[in-house]
Amino acid sequence: MLLGVIADDFTGATDIAGFLVENGMRTIQVNGIPSANMQINADAVVVSLKSRSCPTEQAVEQSVAALKWLQAQGCQQFYFKYCSTFDSTAKGNIGPVTDALLDTLGEDFTIVCPALPVNGRTVFNGHLFVLGQLLSESGMRNHPVTPMTNSNLMDLMDAQSRGQTGLINYQSIEQGADAVIGRFAELKAQGKRYAVVDAFKAEHLNEIGKAVSSLKLVTGGSGLAAGIAKNWGEHLQDQTQAKQAGHPAKAPTVILSGSCSIMTNKQVERYKAKAPFLAMDIEQCMSSENYVNEVFDWVVNHLSESLAPIVYATADAEKLKTIQQQHGAEASSQAVETFFSLLAIKLHTYGVRNFIVAGGETSGVVTQSLKVDSFHIGPQISPGVPWVKAINQDLSLALKSGNFGDENFFTTAQGYFS
Ligand SMILES: Nc1ncnc2c1ncn2[C@@H]1O[C@H](COP(=O)(O)OP(=O)(O)O)[C@@H](O)[C@H]1O
């Protein structure tokens, strides 16, 4: 095993796994730390945790346990994957987890690289941009759990970690990997423990990928995965196998959308024009035990149509606000998640074998309800969203992070069945 990845959430894990496979690494993803002995025949393993916004001690404990498990699998390099929008609070969990991983590995230096230019996440002079807007001016400033109100990655990292952060700006990156390695030495000599690296195009990430080959730990979003995978290129045995194992088959398919992001709203609207759709009734979802059976019957009646039926809770910001004022934010989101969990179980029992799910939390709930413990990674539907196939059962999933994919995503995803 070459590379071990610790991802702080579920869609984030499939995101990086997809890029590793795209770049020739045979990759599997495990949901949490496996309790049983697993025989793993892959170049990379991604462990998905739910550690992004849980209490810091728990995030540290889980991440260190994942690292030790990956070490036991023989991994040679380790990657802490967090969100490309650096989702965290002043307390963490990115800083404390990075510190704990460095300590466990006996290392004293790593990089901070959230950039994912293909999805509009760029770093310029140490500041993070989302589709051309500073992070602090993007929609992330209103995130319910991890509002991002500062775009300066050095400040963000200093506030939540034990050490000090330096910058490797794009001028150094553009001089190539050797110059970057030289900057690592300079920053270390200045007592820095972390280096924020500028990156606003794929070439930057390729140079950073080469430069980090001697670092035991790297941290970042999924963008750097391509650079790192290229770096391992000569060690990879059979690159053609990488995507085969995770390819979805033609089978009954459903779309469950629990994301309220701007992009998911657009995707649902576009899909409704051509496929059977059902908008979840939140009142009924919260008050009627039989509602899930009614929706189940509706889905079953539409499974044989050429495009898969979609059930969605997706609402625009105004509608969501009204629902939250009426029922409470926590209670309504809990009700939606429980509903999707029950519906997914019923549909799977009935024979649905492909699930396209929109939303990070929603994906976590559905995957856990379907008792999937590990995945093969298949082809990418759009950057950061691969098809994945359960290893322990006949089941394929496409887990879409709220903001990812273009407007035709739900139709495009169904073009991969063979
Ligand atoms: N109509 C709705 N009313 C209340 N909560 C909702 C509604 N639709 C979705 N939610 C909740 O909003 C959250 C969306 O989070 P998530 O699935 O992670 O999507 P994203 O990736 O866009 O953040 C989930 O907890 C979901 O249950």
Ligand SMILES: O=C(O)[C@@H](O)C(=O)COP(=O)(O)O
């Ligand atoms: O890095 C990213 O942007 C994604 O992989 C990711 O982590 C997305 O998180 P959610 O939007 O909460 O799904």
